[in-house]
Amino acid sequence: MIDNVYNETPLTDGFDKFIEDSNKTETERCTYDNIDYIVPAGFSPATYSFRSAELILDGNNLMDKETNFKACLPDTRFAISFFLFVTQVENEGCCDDEAVQAWLYKKGKRKALAIRKEIPNEDGIYFDFSELGDSLSPGEYFLLLNNLEASESDCNFEAMGTNLRFSFSILPDGRHLAHPDIRNIRLHRDRTPLAGTSGRISLSFSLSRAMRKYDEFTACCYDESFFLMDRIFISQSPEMPQSRKVCTSLNSPFIWMPGQYTCLLSHNGEPFHKISFSLENERISVKMSESIKKHSSEYILLRYMESDRRNSFYWSELRRTPGFGSIKRKAMEYFQDNALNLMRKDCDLGPIRRNMNFLFIGKETEGTKNAIKDFAFILCETRNFNYVDAEELTEQKNLADPYAAVNGLFEGLTEGVVCISNLYALLNANENRFFQKLEKKLKTERKLTLFFLGTDAEINQVFETNPTLKGLFPEKNSVGLCSYTVSDIAHALQNTLKKQQFSFSEEAELRLTKLLAGMDAKGKLKNWGAEQVEQFFTGSILPCFWQRILDMECQEETSMKQELSKIKAEDIHDGFTDGKDTSFEQEMSGLNAMTGLHEVKQLLNATFNQLQFDDLRSRMGLAVRKKGIHHMIFTGNPGTGKTTVARMIGKIFHAMGLLSKGDVIVTERSRMVGQFLGETERNMQEILRKAQGNVLFIDEAYTLTADKDNRKDFGYRAVECLLTVLSRNSPDMIVVLAGYEKEMNQMLATNPGLRGRFPHTLRFEDYSADELMEIALQLFRKEEYILTGEASRQLYETISEAVADKTESFSNARWIEQYVYSGILPAMAERVLNRGGAIDKESCRTVEKEDVETAFLKFKPRQIETAVIPRIGFRA
Known part of the structure; x- marks a missing residue:
């Protein structure tokens, strides 16, 4: 039954007549595989040359090596496209009206199936063979090009007389074949450790029947994020004769x-078997071997996403991107829905309408935007994609109409995908009409699709202020964007590279693998993405590479070229940090090095331990409470x-994963409060926008409510x-x-709900004399100064006196810093320069007792009358 599929469909007599009448083309005979073919008489030399060509059969480029120069024809052939397109054609002779001929043959038949003649134009040459679709049968074919020569870089063509020959095969459609069973699977790697390097993994298996001439198996191997590791083609060959092994x-x-x-196998384009295996440093083992069910996600992946070129271009772009497994899975679900609608269409049923609005929850990065764009092009056949940064959209560039950009977004927008990021810029009352218009537009324009990209907090805030908008996004269309795994990095x-x-x-591969595993174990890779990978290359690997090259002795040109293109193990070291995405321990080290602050350190360690404990419970499948709030x-x-x-808390909470950025936005009353109606709201909107993902530090916050007698104060x-925000x-x-304790308590009392919004209250006690002495010694060590014994005792005595006599305005660590830098060191400089005699290294680094005494006369605390805080702002 299967052999009948290979029987050639007889060509009509019209083809022979077409060839005979084709302008009486001059022909000659040429022997190929012991058969004499009638071929076009060649031009010597050829009039034209070209650099690239595509032979497209049913959406697949047979000249692409990924197809292995083979294709399967579908069972339904009435709309098959089959054409040759030659580009970058150049005239090598003096004639501009010479034609180029394309002759199509099936091996074993002396005469061509079809002949096409075209004169090249500025676009190239197009030869259409689509009318042959119903007559093509499985077998081996070749194409001859006459009066044309290929560039040296094109190795797809071979010479046949004075013509160019390209050979290809048409396989029977795998959907109509009985697939063999797969047995005795073996995976092997001839190296130790097994993981950590690129290269070969040997794969062997047995078939339940021998491989035939027109069998081709394709294996696609993916990692956990559907990143394609390799694709291989397996067919009968002299090295692999008819065999079951x-x-x-x-x-x-x-x-x-x-x-x-996961390794997915297809037979003549039809997915039929799945092999799952695990790879560790010491072992490689098959975890699962099973048949692929029709219309499963694995079937859809191979049949429609990888094999069908009409659908797979943007999937290929997405699949080549490391990470983003959640987006790739949603793309597979989309293709599954398409397959279901094709089945309904065959049964004369209409398509099932799907809600294509998506929420992408995570940080906005260039990698994220590119992945979402590829996903949008998969969903949207018109390839109409609009990326909208709400922060830029809401900038008031047109004073006459502040919302011109917002309103202009909807003009003429009827189909395609709109992705809106930086949603926090739309979270004030003035922008509510934007969401109202957006919601109305989505209900009236059924071909319009909406994406939101933002953090979980941003998206929740949008839905809190616009509850009806949430109904436009199905729960299953929420896509979490995770950080890179070690493999992704x-x-x-x-x-x-x-x-x-x-x-x-x-x-270098082994060293990199070991380094990344160690960094991951310490939590240093928690928030890594494409940007951090780029920084790792440019900030760590590349400088070491250049230094190694500069230190090398002169070498021969051939060996130097290899050195200049190869990253070696010594170019990779573990001292890299991007300055932001570092571990909790590393960020806490700076705080732990500070004098005092025991209460602060205790709170942060307790918070971190709770998060670690919650993460442990989550991995065990136990319930975990929400992360909560940490205002202070x-x-x-x-x-x-x-x-x-x-400033340290911002980095620490970012390392914990509680803040997306971790910077500190410092502000105070004069930047927050306006003088006119509405100005305060605009100031606050801008401040809160900048503070998104960061720490908002409001210094002397009590001044906002200092005027207790005037509740109309802005x-x-x-x-x-x-x-x-606090709610x-x-x-x-x-x-x-932040502020004085008494005044801060008064501020919190002005609003009943204010104190409850701050779960953490940290009291920063004044430094003791011992602590201020320790800070001073740290400053001296940092600047490479040493104190004599008398100077050290005198310094402690002056600090003790200052602490005993301090006033309310005493500035603690700030005072000691001024005492050292603006008092002691200038006094020392004056003494050394005015003393006369030789000045050596020791005299330039030794602080004497008299330097301390001189400085203390200037920096001894005095009783300063506390200034009354004036009333600030508009008074009604």
Whole structure:
């Protein structure tokens, strides 16, 4: 039954007549595989040359090596496209009206199936063979090009007389074949450790029947994020004669990282078997071997996404991107829905309408935007994609119409995909009409699709202020954007190297794998994406590479070229940090090095331990409470470290994963409160926009409500604007209010709901004399100064006196810093320069007792009358 599929369909007599009448073309005979073919008489030399060509059969390019120069014809052939397109054609002779001929043959038949003649134009040459679609049968074919020569870089063509020959095969459609069973699967790697390098993994298996002439098996191997490691084609050949035993290898240019992999097999374009295996440093083992069910996600992936070129271009772009497994799975679901609608169409049923609005929850990066764009092009046949940055959209560029850009977005928008990012820019009352218009537009324009890209906090805030908008997004259309895994980082780094014409040596691959595993164990890779990978290459690997090259002795040109393109193990070291996405321990080290602050350190360690414990429970499948809020009140006198700690807290909470950015936005009353109606709201909107994902540190926050007798003071309006953020769960922002303890308590009493929004109150006690002495010694060590014994005792005595006599305005660490830098060191400089005699290194680094005494006369605390805080702002 199967053999009948291979029987050739007889060609009509019209083809022979077409050839005979084809302008009486001059022909000659040429022997190929012991058969004499009638071929066109060649031009010597050829009139034209070309650099690239495509032979498209049913959407597949047979000249693309990924097709293995083979294609399967579908059962329904009435609309098959079959054409040759030659581009970059150049005239090599003096004639401009000479034609180029294309002759199509089936091996074994002396006469051509079809002949086409075309004169090249500025676009190239187009030969259409689509009318042959119903007559093509499985077998081996070749194409002859006459009066044309290929560039040296094109190795697809061979000479046949004075013509160019391209050979290809048409296979029977796998959907109508009985697939063999797969047995005795073996995976092997001839190296130790097994993981950590690119290269070959040997794959062998047995078929339940012998391989035939027109059998072709394709194996696609993916990692856990559906990143394609390798694709191989398996067919009968002299090296693999008719046999049941199949021995091949997966030869990936990408590092085989420890983890889970899936190898999907298709037979003549029809998916039929799945092999899952795990790869560790010590072992490689098959975890699962089973048949692929029709219309399963694996079937859809191979049948429609990988094989059908009409659908697979943007999938290929997405699939080549490391990470983003969640987006790739949604693309597979989309193709599954399409397959279901094709089945309904065959049964004369209408398509099932799907809601294509998506929420992408995560940070906005260039990699994220590119992945979403590829996904949008998969969904949208018109390829109409609009990326809208709400922050730019809401900039008031047109004073006559501040919302011209917002309103203009909807003009003429009837179909395609709109992706809106930086949603926080739309979270004020003035922008509510934007969401109203957007919702109305989506209900009236059924071909319009909406994407939201933002953090979980941003999207929740949008839905809180616009509840009906939430109904436009099905729960299953929420896509979480996770950080890169270790495998994703390794593969992204290899992609980066490839763009710069670099590659890793095997030793470098092993060193990189070990380094990334260690960094991951310490939590240093928690928030990594494409940007951090690029920084790792340019900030760590590349400088070491250049230094190694500069230190090399002169070599021969051939060996130097290899050195200039190869990253070696010594170019990779573990000292890299991007300055932001570092571990909790590393960020805490700076805080732990500070003198005092025991209460602050205790709170942060307790918070981190709770998060670690929650993560442990989550991995065990136990319930985990929400992350909650961490707004803080800092009370204390000047110079006790409030601003410094706030800056550290931003980085620490970012390392914990509680803040998406981790910077600190410092502000105070004059930047928040306006003088006119509405100005305060606009100021606060801008401040809150900048603070999204960061720490908002409001210094001397009590001044916002200092005028207790005037509730119309605009400072109270600033507090009300703050409450909208403080009331949200997981707002991706930490608000810190700082000031004197008494005044801060008075401020919190002005609004009944204010104190409850701040779960943490940290008291920054004044530094003791011992602590200030320790800070001073740290400053001296940092600047490479040493104190004599008398100078050290004198310094401690002056500090003790200052602490005993301090006033309310005493600025603690700020005072000691001024005492050292603006008092002691200038006094020392004056003494050394005015003393006369030789000045050596020792005299330039030794602080004497008299330097301390001279400085203390200037920096001894005095009683300073506390200034009354004036009333600020508009008074009604």
